Amino acid sequence: MVLALIYAALRLRRYFHAHQIEVLSSCPIKQVLLKPETSGRLAKWAIELGEHDISYHPRQEIIGTTRQGCLEEKTDQQWTLYTDGASSKEGSGAGLILTSPTGEEITYALRFDFQTSNNEAEYEALLASLRLAVKMGAERVIALTDSRLAANQVTGEFEAKDKRMERYVEAVQRITSSLKSFTLKQISRGSNKRADALSMLALTMFRAPL
Known part of the structure; x- marks a missing residue:
């Protein structure tokens, strides 16, 4: 998931620089990137994504368990x-x-x-x-x-x-x-x-x- 975000930031760099980006995902991307023990490739990606104004939010299901009707x-x-x-x-x-x-x-x-x-x-x-x-x-x-x-x-x-x-x-x-x-x-x-x-x-x- 982080790699997909890296690709998006690389290919849409001008959009990422010009706007605040909201990432909707059921995966705990923010928590993974901010872990103190993060190292290696994840640490590199965290630094690259840090130059953008990105906020992370849980993805809401549109259709799921609902009341009848x-x-x-x-x-x-x-x-x-x-x-x-x-x-x-x-x-x-x-x-x-x-x-x-x-x-x-x-x-x-x-x-x-x-x-x-x-x-x-x-x-x-x-x-x-x-x-x-x-x-x-x-x-x-x-x-x-x-x-x-x-x-x-x-x-x-x-x-x-x-x-x-x-x-x-x-x-x-x-x-x-x-x-x-x-x-x-x-x-x-x-x-x-x-x-x-x-x-x-x-x-x-x-x-x-x-």
Whole structure:
């Protein structure tokens, strides 16, 4: 977990320098780093992370043991997705942010073990986020992407002439057919900075030398 944080700090250094960073985890990262007996690689990482303004908080479960009827009340409200995909010669990845009706966030940086085009990466990000939303019990979803092509092909504004794009549109429709409501909107890249940063992190996080 500390190593993953080191990778994030290296690849998103300008964000870590410009903002206070909140780390949500069920692991006692802070306690491990502050142990007096910490030595070796952990001690080195603790020093590197010390240059940033990082606070550590326990991760709260969105869905767990609840009163009867409480879960149904939550899932019947709108969930929000921000998705972004990225592709380069070094690989492809996705960033996604899922926000529950009560405001809890789930964030992922996903690295794909297969090569994609930029458009395919955008679709893979959308599909991954939709699968996560369904798994979390969401029934009403609004998805936000900066991909003009994906947004307009799924809504029918653009025709998916390429066979591979057709299959992606069909995959999105299969998943969303189980939802009570689904809306997909295109937003500007500037409004999708966090998902974009996660997708870039997924592309580069395994290349950092220690």
